Amino acid sequence: MSCDAVSLLRRLVATPSESGKEEAAASLLEAELKALGWAPERVGRSVYAVLGSGGPTLLLSSHLDTVPVGEGWTVPALEGLLKDGRVYGRGSNDAKGCLSAMVLGAAAAFGKGAPKGTVVLSASCEEETTNSGIAEVLPHLPKPDAAVIGEPTGLAPAVAQKGLLILEVTARGRAAHAAWGGGENAVSKAARDVLALEGITFDRSHPALGLPSLQVTQIHGGERHNVIPDRCKLVVDIRTTPAYAPEELVGLVKGRVEGTVSVRSQRLTAVDTAPSHPVVLAAVAAGGREPFGSPTVSDWAYLKGLPAVKVGPGDSRRSHTPDEYLEVSELLEGVGFYERLIRGYFELAGAA
Template sequence: MKTTTTLTTEAITLLKKLIETPSFSSEENQTALLIANWFDKNNIPFKRKNNNIWAYNYHFDTSKPTLLLNSHHDTVNPNQGYTLDPFSAIEEEGKLFGLGSNDAGGCLVSLLATFTYFYQQENLSHNLVIVASAEEESSGPNGLNSILMHLPKLDCAIVGEPTEMQLAIAEKGLLVLDVVVSGTASHAAHTNPNNPIYNAMEVIHWFKTYEFEKISEVLGPVKMTVTQINAGKQHNVVPSECHLVVDIRVNDCYTNEGILEIVSQHINATIHPRSLHLRSSSIDKNHLLVQSGRTLGRTTYGSPTLSDQSVLSCQSLKLGPGNSLRSHTADEFIYRHEIEQGIELYVKILTGFLQQDETTTSL
């Protein structure tokens, strides 16, 4: 069995290769080949569907519960603020720069190293399955959600996203609404008491000021933000419609359907939800996986950002090296020591969880 030191060195080498290989959402074929090569070099059989790759621990036992390890290898497009080549893995002063280094390449290679460390170990309390998923950034149809049917029943999961190796025990869901506010088209020179843009001001004010009753202990209140507005094509014509886009971050006290119903009751507009499946997710704060992290000094919190947790039906924990504030920023980077410490902590947390007595595995 390889040592964590060796696996860490190999993981950082892989991360550099991933950075240097463009992998925008739905275009991850080449990084999928790099991940497949990791499994081949470590003599680990794997499966692939589209650009998702997954593998099971050597001593997989159908009578045992299963823990999923997951992170993604797609990236967003680099923004215009980059001063460095986003596809050059530049290492300076302990920082490894490059697109996807922090979100979520560092998490992915750390989980690959951790899975490989445990791959041949016997007498674990849980099976392990690792999934390197595609299309996370775009919530696309060919991501993690597309292969869940091919996996065994999942009892709990660790989703690798940058959390500074703290324990994100809950995550807000996402509901995006296309809202159409109607009115009466007319010439701008005439009085029009039914201008849809003015009508939209009332709708926007409601989204800005409405407060949902239920506040989550971990995730806080539901947050609604109007992010786009579009109406009209000519200066002298009042349009018949004003279009809004609303981003709603849903806490674990509500379902997406419940939020949609409340919004529909309060505003005078036509509402089209883009999807309803990106749900809030959480794990019991007393879950043995969380307890294992807390014994190592890790703190718990609620995350406002969305990840592949949203498509999982089992309890899930967001955990990984890196800092979420660096994600999608220009000249993205991750510290080398964050990966080193991340692998060490992943191994310690899983050791505490996977080597527990079988009578304590019900959580």
């Protein structure tokens, strides 16, 4: 084999790829895949490759981009430093480790006699920002039957993922001089809306994700100390589950507040996969870890209902932090894990 997972990960980390600037990392991956004998294709700053033919088609999807380096590092962030059994650097854990393990895992699965199925490997750009990469790549791919999203989960398969609904509530009043009174105070109205929103309770629990959550995360009202404000805006962050339709949640908020409600974003929908689906069974068998529900969002939200699991080496709590790292042992375990998952899925889905 022309490359190993540790050296691939180190080279990917040493090729900075902040969202929107994935060009060099995409070219590196393309060259690596060619060296493995694959025929990679580019779609903008995303890369994909198809391995094998016929049988069930499994999409392995991870991302090339990272969040910015940020402050607080005590080790080099963009060198692919290998130290004390760890590969350090921005993107090592999220998600270049998963991507490297997927590449080498797929190579291993196809290295020992061709299994009966097709793997589509996709490394998307802009997962951390707009999720436009996966949306651009999808129409180019052979139609997958199931997907594996490469994100650090300690190799436990996430079988459901919360969605994100962002609402704005605008309270309107009437401006007046604070000394004279009168008018209508929009900040006071918004304050009552905040308390009303705290009173919302959810009763429909999702088996893997539990209840949705709702938080008022921003408030802005008033321009001057001596003017009764005529407008105050709240931002509401709702982490959704498949147990509630987004419209239903919007309705719930509308029913509680006095202000006007508008939807800022609902593009990240909540998703789940039946526990009995072959891709879930194969992921559980490959890693021996229990399935769980994930509160964090990913490209999974864009797969248009395709059955999927989100699983990969590493720990999501290390993502986006200074001194981000992936243990070499985690990476290598990930390679074997994806190899077993691919073979297991082809067996289960091919027999079905």
